[in-house]
Amino acid sequence: MIPLWMYLLVAAALFCMGAYAVLARRNAVAILMGVELMLNAVNINLVGFWRYQQPLNMAGQAFAAFVFVIAAAEAAVGLAIIISVYRQRKSVIPDEADTLKG
Amino acid sequence: MLELNVQTLAFFVFALFVLGGGLGVITTRNLVHGTLYLILSLFGVAGFFVLLSAPFLAVVQVLVYIGAIAILIVFAVMLTRSMTSLHEVVNRQWVLSTIVAVLLFVMLTVTIILPVWGQDGSLAGQPVSEVVATTTDLGKALVDGNQYVLPFEVASLLLTAAMIGAIVIARDDE
Amino acid sequence: MAVLNEWAFIGVFFAVAWVFPFAPIFLARLVAPRKPNPIKQSTYECGVETVGDTWVQFKVQYYIYGLIFLVFDVEMIFLFPWAVAYRELDFFAFAAGFLFIFLLADALIYAWRKDALEWV
Amino acid sequence: MPELECAFPQVVNNLAPCLAQGGMNADLANFISILLGVVLIAALPLATLLILLVVERKVAARVQDRIGPNRVGPYGLLQSIPDALKMMTKEDITPAGADVFIYNLAPIIAFASVVLLWAVIPFTPLHIGADLSIGALYLIAVASIGTVKIMVAGWSSNNKYALLGAFRTIAQLLSYEVPLVLALLIPVMIAGTMSMQGLVEAQRGMWFFFMAPVAAIMFFIANQAETGRAPFDLLEAESEIIAGYNIEYSGFKWGMFMAGEFMHAFTASVIFAVIFLGGWIGPGTDQLPILGFVYLGAKTVVVYIFGLVLRSTVPRVRIDQLMSFNWKFLVPLAIINVLVTALLLQVVNWLGIAPQGDAASDLIANLPQTVVLLLGNLGVMGTVSTLVRNMGRQQRLADEAVEADTEVEELAHAAAH
Numbered sequence: 001m002i003p004l005w006m007y008l009l010v011a012a013a014l015f016c017m018g019a020y021a022v023l024a025r026r027n028a029v030a031i032l033m034g035v036e037l038m039l040n041a042v043n044i045n046l047v048g049f050w051r052y053q054q055p056l057n058m059a060g061q062a063f064a065a066f067v068f069v070i071a072a073a074e075a076a077v078g079l080a081i082i083i084s085v086y087r088q089r090k091s092v093i094p095d096e097a098d099t100l101k102g
Numbered sequence: 103m104l105e106l107n108v109q110t111l112a113f114f115v116f117a118l119f120v121l122g123g124g125l126g127v128i129t130t131r132n133l134v135h136g137t138l139y140l141i142l143s144l145f146g147v148a149g150f151f152v153l154l155s156a157p158f159l160a161v162v163q164v165l166v167y168i169g170a171i172a173i174l175i176v177f178a179v180m181l182t183r184s185m186t187s188l189h190e191v192v193n194r195q196w197v198l199s200t201i202v203a204v205l206l207f208v209m210l211t212v213t214i215i216l217p218v219w220g221q222d223g224s225l226a227g228q229p230v231s232e233v234v235a236t237t238t239d240l241g242k243a244l245v246d247g248n249q250y251v252l253p254f255e256v257a258s259l260l261l262t263a264a265m266i267g268a269i270v271i272a273r274d275d276e
Numbered sequence: 277m278a279v280l281n282e283w284a285f286i287g288v289f290f291a292v293a294w295v296f297p298f299a300p301i302f303l304a305r306l307v308a309p310r311k312p313n314p315i316k317q318s319t320y321e322c323g324v325e326t327v328g329d330t331w332v333q334f335k336v337q338y339y340i341y342g343l344i345f346l347v348f349d350v351e352m353i354f355l356f357p358w359a360v361a362y363r364e365l366d367f368f369a370f371a372a373g374f375l376f377i378f379l380l381a382d383a384l385i386y387a388w389r390k391d392a393l394e395w396v
Numbered sequence: 397m398p399e400l401e402c403a404f405p406q407v408v409n410n411l412a413p414c415l416a417q418g419g420m421n422a423d424l425a426n427f428i429s430i431l432l433g434v435v436l437i438a439a440l441p442l443a444t445l446l447i448l449l450v451v452e453r454k455v456a457a458r459v460q461d462r463i464g465p466n467r468v469g470p471y472g473l474l475q476s477i478p479d480a481l482k483m484m485t486k487e488d489i490t491p492a493g494a495d496v497f498i499y500n501l502a503p504i505i506a507f508a509s510v511v512l513l514w515a516v517i518p519f520t521p522l523h524i525g526a527d528l529s530i531g532a533l534y535l536i537a538v539a540s541i542g543t544v545k546i547m548v549a550g551w552s553s554n555n556k557y558a559l560l561g562a563f564r565t566i567a568q569l570l571s572y573e574v575p576l577v578l579a580l581l582i583p584v585m586i587a588g589t590m591s592m593q594g595l596v597e598a599q600r601g602m603w604f605f606f607m608a609p610v611a612a613i614m615f616f617i618a619n620q621a622e623t624g625r626a627p628f629d630l631l632e633a634e635s636e637i638i639a640g641y642n643i644e645y646s647g648f649k650w651g652m653f654m655a656g657e658f659m660h661a662f663t664a665s666v667i668f669a670v671i672f673l674g675g676w677i678g679p680g681t682d683q684l685p686i687l688g689f690v691y692l693g694a695k696t697v698v699v700y701i702f703g704l705v706l707r708s709t710v711p712r713v714r715i716d717q718l719m720s721f722n723w724k725f726l727v728p729l730a731i732i733n734v735l736v737t738a739l740l741l742q743v744v745n746w747l748g749i750a751p752q753g754d755a756a757s758d759l760i761a762n763l764p765q766t767v768v769l770l771l772g773n774l775g776v777m778g779t780v781s782t783l784v785r786n787m788g789r790q791q792r793l794a795d796e797a798v799e800a801d802t803e804v805e806e807l808a809h810a811a812a813h
Contacts, residue, residue: 002113005214007150010117012210014143016203017124023199025128029179033127033140036171040147043159051154055234058243062250064159065240065353068166069257072350073264075171076343079178080268083336086182093193107423108284134551138498141544152283161533162353169540169573170346173566176547177339180563237530237590241361244354245369254354258376262383265347269392272336272343281426285526286534288427289434289515296438297507297652301500304484304648311487318492338563341719345570348727352577355734356533359585362741363750370742374735381731384723393723395716 007048015041028082028092032075039071113153119146133179141172158237340392344384351380437525438511441659448658449476452704459708480651488647493554502549503645503652509541510660517666518593520676520688531592532584535667536577539622542660543569546641549653553644561640564715569622571722576618578730582611582737583671586769596675601751601762603674607769610733610776612672614726616699619664621722624657625703627710628718662700669695725784733776740772 014037021034043064050060086092123143130136144167151160243249358373387393450465450473457464465472490496515525516534528534543566550562584590586607587598598604605612621628642653669675673695676688713721744750749764756762 002110002153003218005218006113006117007154008214009211010120010150012207012214013121014124014147015210016207017121017128019206020199020203021128023202024193024196026193027133029133029175029182030127030136033136033175036140036167037124037127037143040144040167043163044147044150047151047154047156047159051156051234055155055231058235058240058249061156061159061235061240062243062253064156065162065244066253066257068162068353069260069350072166072171072346073260075174076264076268076346077271079174079339080272080343082178083181083339084271092182108427112287135498138548157283157528158357158530158533161530161537164537165352165533165540166346166349169537169543170342170349170570173543173547173570174339174342174346176551177342177563180559181336181339237357238361238364238588241357241359242365244357245361245365245372247368251372254372255375255379257354258351258379261347261350262379265343265383266386268343269340269387269390272339273390273392281430282526282528284426285430285433286515286528288430289438289512289525292431292434293438293508293511294504296442296511297504297656300480300484301503301648301652304486304488307484308647309485309487312489314492338567341567341571344723345574348574348577352533352536352581355581356530356584356590359581360588360590362585362738363588363745367742370738373738377731377735381728384727384731388724393719395719 004048004052007044011041011044011048014038014044026093028085028094029079031094032078032082035074035078036071039067039074043067109153112149116146116149116153119143119149121146134176137172137175137179140175141168144168144172155234158240337395340387344387344392347380347383351376433525434515437514441511441514441663444662445655445659446476448662449479450474452658455701455704456708459705483648483651486647488649489644491554491644494644495552495554498548498552499644500649502545502552503649503656505541505545505548506656507652507659509538509545510656510663512538512541513660513663513667516592517663517670518596518675518688519692520685521593521681522685523688524593527591527593530590532580532590532595532671536573536580540573542622549645550641553641555644558641558643561643565624565641568624568628568715568718571719572618572621572628572726575614575722575726575730576622578727578734579611579615579618580671581734582608585734585737585741592670592675595671596677598756599674599677600757601759602766603672603677605672607766608672608733608737608773609770610729610773611737612668614730614733615672616668616703617726619668620703620706621718623661623664625661625707627706627713661703662696665700665703666692666696668699673699729776729780733773736772736776737769740769744768 018034018037018039018041021037022031025031025034046060046064046067050057050064054060082092120143123139123141123146126139127136127143130139144163148160148163148167151157151163244254245251354376355373358369358376362369362373453475454464454472465475468474468478490499513535516528516531518524518527546562546565546569550558550560550565553559583595583598583604586604587595589595589598595604642650645653669692674691675695676685676692678687678691681688681691744765747764747768749768751758751761751765
């Protein structure tokens, strides 16, 4: 089988891509996509370690399932905020949404 | 060294999907294309889950990410018209961000590679057993009072809260 | 290994499935006439010139439906393992599942009360 | 390794070991057998498609008191061939401003996503593409790829109608996927497995249609909506959004969307037959597995024809009615149905009437739990129909009151003049 470290390496690369998108992209939707990439990298790691270290313990799969929930909730609320901010300010660029007053 | 078989081939194909899709997401100007790249990347991750003997998660990955989250992202892109209104892809701190991301990657690579450095590469990190827990086991664990029943309920609560919150935020109240 | 063989089948299926629609489209490309001109290629709108940007702004209601769907979809991650194991489980599992579904039904009732389910 | 008999009928089921026995590399033999299986199974829906196109039009014609296609071949049975040829020679127009790569990708996804469903359909006890442990979820996951094709087609056409149509279609598909999945949960719960072969095996004693009629009917309705059939064909509401998301497509690309749609409707019937009507179950399948094809085919045809007749008789619903029907009726009902079935299964457990071991494939041994489940389902149906009737009556009375009021006002108005 493929050694574990190769999965981890791909996951690390994916995580860094996500991190770059979050830090550097200007569009809020793109930032959210970056977050999704990072969460997926986490999931690869969780399932990888589960398969290679503890395949009979359900922790890895259960945690991966909970990560799905987090990802869904984050996407739902995050995109709702983006839509709402766009309505108020006609902009999807977080740098420009700099007042706390709505 | 790595033996060349179907599994290895599949791994590299999926790795190509994952990383190629990821690259697309971070570079593309058009956000609808970005979503398609995201779908490609997440499809690759689903392939990884199959190779890691977690078919249930693989299918759920397709169901949730490609069937729901990607569609939601496209809805948001269309609702905000953000694929046409942007001229710059990156913000002012992109140089710094690149440095941070690359450094992070180097650091992670070193941490991952160091423990297996010098060992026989094909042995490093082989699975401890061929027997793998099934979906039924996952179902049992999720409602087992000693295992995950509390997170199980909390997940439901979180989803409910997210849905109510998102409806309140997104709706037009004027 | 037998299990992975099943998935190898699915993998090959994914690789081959797109050939079936691609082949006739490709054949048609060889056979069919191709004489494009600007009028033929213009956007179809019942004979009228199309006005403005195609990507007009959409109603937020689409997003709300997508959102409720997403929540129910994620719920499946937990309900399917629960259902598969259900016959081997006791009444506690029913109670846990009941609470889980009940909490989500709450969200649906909220959306209903707030008229978020209406097509406006 | 034991000697295998590699004569004609056996070689079909043991191709890989037989090839390996002939001295071929094991991996290569395996690959060839898989590839052959894939091609065979993918060719099946394509072959049925040619028949479907005629059947569809013939049945619709008969329902509407017409004859239907009757020129090509006996009774017009070969009509699909000139249709395909005509489509092939049509000019293929790419609209200006379209996103060309994605525009061409969409019809391919549309067709492939339906063909992919056939990978997990069990035809006989022996013949199935891949008996995945999560087969039932695989069906849902592949079907959800279908929404991507619509989004992609609508967006890349650079046409307002296409985009609007795509959005409406996606809203419909997403909405109806919820009751579909919740209905699918119930057979999974009763059978205790998601493998398609396992789901069929679990129906040896009793079809799930009788154990869970509410889920079956809901699954059928949601499937009609998912495939854009019967009262739910808003995807191509010609009078409103001029054919919707695929408006800019022409020639064979358009043909792929249509073929995909026809095939999806048929595939949905197959899936219904497999999950609720016992699939290949029938007398004599143990001795002669190939009979399973016949049984599955017969069951499928019944479901399919029913859908066709429904399609050509009922009028199209409005989109707000469509959404209300789903979110305010089907989804709550599906949730209640899941809870009721879960409770009933606990009751079955508690009474100890669930058939054990070999008895599971026995009709008599299955009767007690079937009766419990059926009564529960009938209870749900009765309660729901009473509720709906009462609400409908109240609504009607309220409407009539309003109407009477306006009439009185109009009369008073007229009298004043």
